[in-house]
Amino acid sequence: MLTYEKQEEWKIITGFMQSPIDIKTASCKKMRLSGKNQIHLNYNQQIEAVEEFFYNHIFHSLGQAEIWSRKYDLVQYHFHAPSEHAIDGKKFDLEGHFVHTGKNGQLAVIGVFFTIGKENQAFEEVLLKMEGKSTFEVKHIMDFFPENKQYYHYLGSLTTPPLTESVEWFIFKETKEISLHQLKRFEKIHNCNCRNLQPEHARLILDVTE
Amino acid sequence: MLTYEKQEEWKIITGFMQSPIDIKTASCKKMRLSGKNQIHLNYNQQIEAVEEFFYNHIFHSLGQAEIWSRKYDLVQYHFHAPSEHAIDGKKFDLEGHFVHTGKNGQLAVIGVFFTIGKENQAFEEVLLKMEGKSTFEVKHIMDFFPENKQYYHYLGSLTTPPLTESVEWFIFKETKEISLHQLKRFEKIHNCNCRNLQPEHARLILDVTE
Numbered sequence: 001m002l003t004y005e006k007q008e009e010w011k012i013i014t015g016f017m018q019s020p021i022d023i024k025t026a027s028c029k030k031m032r033l034s035g036k037n038q039i040h041l042n043y044n045q046q047i048e049a050v051e052e053f054f055y056n057h058i059f060h061s062l063g064q065a066e067i068w069s070r071k072y073d074l075v076q077y078h079f080h081a082p083s084e085h086a087i088d089g090k091k092f093d094l095e096g097h098f099v100h101t102g103k104n105g106q107l108a109v110i111g112v113f114f115t116i117g118k119e120n121q122a123f124e125e126v127l128l129k130m131e132g133k134s135t136f137e138v139k140h141i142m143d144f145f146p147e148n149k150q151y152y153h154y155l156g157s158l159t160t161p162p163l164t165e166s167v168e169w170f171i172f173k174e175t176k177e178i179s180l181h182q183l184k185r186f187e188k189i190h191n192c193n194c195r196n197l198q199p200e201h202a203r204l205i206l207d208v209t210e
Numbered sequence: 211m212l213t214y215e216k217q218e219e220w221k222i223i224t225g226f227m228q229s230p231i232d233i234k235t236a237s238c239k240k241m242r243l244s245g246k247n248q249i250h251l252n253y254n255q256q257i258e259a260v261e262e263f264f265y266n267h268i269f270h271s272l273g274q275a276e277i278w279s280r281k282y283d284l285v286q287y288h289f290h291a292p293s294e295h296a297i298d299g300k301k302f303d304l305e306g307h308f309v310h311t312g313k314n315g316q317l318a319v320i321g322v323f324f325t326i327g328k329e330n331q332a333f334e335e336v337l338l339k340m341e342g343k344s345t346f347e348v349k350h351i352m353d354f355f356p357e358n359k360q361y362y363h364y365l366g367s368l369t370t371p372p373l374t375e376s377v378e379w380f381i382f383k384e385t386k387e388i389s390l391h392q393l394k395r396f397e398k399i400h401n402c403n404c405r406n407l408q409p410e411h412a413r414l415i416l417d418v419t420e
């Protein structure tokens with residue numbers, strides 16, 4: 001019996017909003033992409049620092065995203081192969097995570113899927129950096145992002161410890177390409193740095209579409 | 211050593227964003243109240259249901275709040291005496307919590323402080339309902355809210371089990387009044403249903419001011 005007199009017995013219930021998940025498109029709630037819920041990106045080319053952390057290279061970089069009329073500051077980006085999220089059970093070859101903080105400390109991550117195709121100029125610059133060859137700039141940073149900014153949105157978590165919950169996820173529906181050679185070079189450095197799919201627990205997932 | 215092979219060993223770290231907190235106004239980040247981050251309330255007078263839950267009466271009611279250009283649906287409201295949040299160490303006689311869900315399932319609570327003064331018409335209707343005397347309407351529901359909608363904003367938690375984290379808190383700076391007789395009647399039903407103050411853990415707290 002929980003009481004106000006013995007508050008130390010209260011436990012925080014958690015684990016119901018973990019990421020990544022399999023996004024089942026048929027059960028998404030459709031929302032019209034309008035002026036109010038668009039995503040606008042304005043990222044710097046400069047890399048502030050590169051950190052090796054938890055089976056990944058973390059690219060600390062600055063910039064702004066405006067999402068749903070809220071301003072977020074880019075903190076870092078990194079990549080997972082294969083993708084962590086899935087769409088209707090389908091995984092992709094690579095997933096980029098662009099991690100932001102909001103004005104109130106809220107975490108927001110923009111996710112981009114990559115499939116095998118032509119070489120990606122931005123990923124090439126990042127790969128060269130991981131291979132110890134490059135400068136501190138990603139000149140083609142916008143090559144990470146699809147032109148069409150339709151997205152899925154849900155509340156999840158970080159996908160690495162401490163697995164912090166209530167992260168706002170924005171995952172672009174349109175995929176980008178990297179070459180097979182680029183994927184192989186990434187996998188040589190980080191082989192399968194992908195968290196298992198987590199239960200959806202009847203969360204609301206928005207499909208924000210034109 | 212945490213690895214991708216033994217993901218079952220990863221633990222969710224939590225407890226760093228619990229509510230209520232003492233809002234220290236000197237360390238708040240000031241933000242200008244503008245068209246973009248205003249709070250607009252449009253609540254129904256009708257009470258859908260009253261539930262007795264965890265040392266409180268929960269008034270299930272419908273309506274909308276528009277906060278920071280996002281739409282939230284009112285789910286329920288309830289009251290704590292004394293207040294749960296504090297401002298610079300000062301508690302208030304009563305605190306109303308108006309609990310909403312956002313379009314993505316995000317929880318948002320609007321908090322209002324009440325001090326002893328003249329009778330509050332909306333609280334009178336709610337009190338009568340708690341005393342088993344009234345109808346299913348709170349005709350003066352807007353009497354719960356101050357005219358000036360400046361607020362504090364931070365990310366916290368529910369203040370009762372399951373203590374779910376990453377709740378968006380919006381706490382009006384301007385207080386409202388209830389009569390001493392009204393407070394005594396509430397305390398006769400719920401005596402001290404107030405959670406202890408929780409550590410701030412260096413969270414960002416916004417002071418959104420004209």
